[in-house]
Amino acid sequence: MRRLVLCAAAALAAAACDPAGPAPASASSTLAADSALAVAEQLHRFRVGMTAPAGLEDAFPSPDSAVRALFRALEARDADGLARLVMTRAEFAYFYYPGNPRTLPPYELDPELMWMQVSANGAGGAEKLVDTYAGERLDYLDHACSGPEERYGTVVLHNGCAARFRRASGEEAEAVHFGGFIEHAGRYKLASYANDL
Numbered sequence: 001m002r003r004l005v006l007c008a009a010a011a012l013a014a015a016a017c018d019p020a021g022p023a024p025a026s027a028s029s030t031l032a033a034d035s036a037l038a039v040a041e042q043l044h045r046f047r048v049g050m051t052a053p054a055g056l057e058d059a060f061p062s063p064d065s066a067v068r069a070l071f072r073a074l075e076a077r078d079a080d081g082l083a084r085l086v087m088t089r090a091e092f093a094y095f096y097y098p099g100n101p102r103t104l105p106p107y108e109l110d111p112e113l114m115w116m117q118v119s120a121n122g123a124g125g126a127e128k129l130v131d132t133y134a135g136e137r138l139d140y141l142d143h144a145c146s147g148p149e150e151r152y153g154t155v156v157l158h159n160g161c162a163a164r165f166r167r168a169s170g171e172e173a174e175a176v177h178f179g180g181f182i183e184h185a186g187r188y189k190l191a192s193y194a195n196d197l
Contacts, residue, residue: 059189061186062188063143066189070085071163077135086122086191092111092118096155129178136168138176145158145160146162157183158183178194178195
């Protein structure tokens, strides 16, 4: 049950020219261009060997259906099912990372480091969810996302999400916290299992 594999290119600004010839680049614009080039090259290297996904794999038409699938996987102690519900490395590389604010100054996180952070936080969160809820009956009621919504590139991130459920005893609880959803082309998937359990 512990086996849970959880598993932009920035554009370069063109310098404007006048009839007298190109204006010299300022130090700040040169640094910005170098930074963008570095991020683009790092992303290119990160994507080596990957096939660009056409969309989110095994995604859902609504956030509700994604959470219901999470509950079913927890009830069934389905580690493989839990792994399929979250963003893959390729989805991260082609949808999540490009345009992410953390690729820009002053952060400029390279894709390998950001993926390691997302994966590590998600793996720890998944383990906590399994330890707390695996095998328990979880009747889904609803969910809410209290974090800020982020829009960039081709995705929308819905952050700070938690779901309410009813236990077999009839008790209602709001305790299943997860990192949120990644939305792409009207389809939804869990971005991460990170939580505060």
